Amino acid sequence: MEATASAVLAWPASHAWTAMRKRHAHLSDEALVALVARGDEDALAELYDRVGRIAYGLALRILRDERHAEDAVQEAFLQVWRSAATFRPERAKASTWVLTLVHRRAVDLVRREERRQADPLTDDSAAVAAAEQTDEAAWLRFERERVQSALKQLPDLQREALELSYYGGFSQSELAERLGVPLGTIKSRMFSGLARLRELLDESAQEGSWRPEFTS
């Protein structure tokens, strides 16, 4: 399991360039969550400044509607605020935890709203929009490209299962029905796909891809 650690992006020190004058800029994401647990609003603001953009991009990809995506991000950050004391740093990085909450919220909303008419596989407007961003940090662009290239190397059926569930919000049983395959097939396809993606990300991380060092 330890080997997979390299798949993850470390939040880069480059945040410091935009956050230098801020009181909490020197703290790790995990330290910020600890301060949030004590009711520190500035720590929450700093956490939002670090993770908010990815959170919004994820919610927008799932919900395909700016207003709904903003609602999902807002609700997730309120949940961060209320439940920061339950965060366990040994289980996940703070950024991972926040994005998990955002994802869960967005998926809940998309299921409730039945906003899934469009097929995530044929809709690449999100990717196109992302590619045109000129104001995003270089590390984010590189990291996105690295993950997208790993996704492309997955067998089609595995990639489809991951994309429809993670970006489309489809549950395993919904996918089984939609794709006309047994539930057990979907379960193992999802497991193999995620495990394979993890391997591919590990490999590309070890090839010396750009990976900033976090020094706090």
Add this chain to the structure above:
Amino acid sequence: METGIHELTAGYALDALDPGERSAYEAHLAGCEQCRQELSSFWETTEALAVAASGPAPSPALRERILAEVRAEAPQNVVALESRRRRRAVPVLAAAAAIAAVVALALGLRAFDLSGQLDDTRAALDRAQSSAAVLADPGAQSVDLQAGEGRLVVDADGRAVLVLDGLDPAPAGKTYEMWVVPGGDIEQASSAGLFPGSEGREIVPVEGTVRAGDVVAVTVEPAGGVVAPTTQPVVASDSV
């Protein structure tokens, strides 16, 4: 372990389980360390999927709305201090802050929390600054590690900082504990602080004073730390 339920780890990480299976999986997770580790690792992969979806920046108004809402409900968050107090090694300050917080809660005020919060931030800043001072001191000695990757930096006053590369976060329920070991004699090891470990390079101030002939070591110990090392060091410096 049951293969079927283990396989659900991926669906859980992707938020793709149906409600019944999600509850069953969560119940299983509570007692299965292997699944918890797998889930931690899969969550890192789903975080990568989140990054792959990144696109335009959200409206600045979203940030303001979130912060406004947080301010509106700030007082209820203060109770978190209570559980924190038990975990922390600075009982006097934390207890004072907790008392202040209870008073604040009773009075419906939240400004009282500021004292505790500033103490915490200052403590973090002080640690960061003292580490930086040691690392920037041209007279500081750089000591190689005989185990682990990185180095130990010790200044003329015996203040020391461990710079570690490639140490994974401590496993669930565990912590890294530093030791100052006079003459390399493990019987004489004294605890020099705990840290959770993180991805990438880690800079950790060593508590206490490091003298000539001392070895600084790191072991993996139960969360909360122990008074004497119980495992083989994962990091050990040469003698200073």
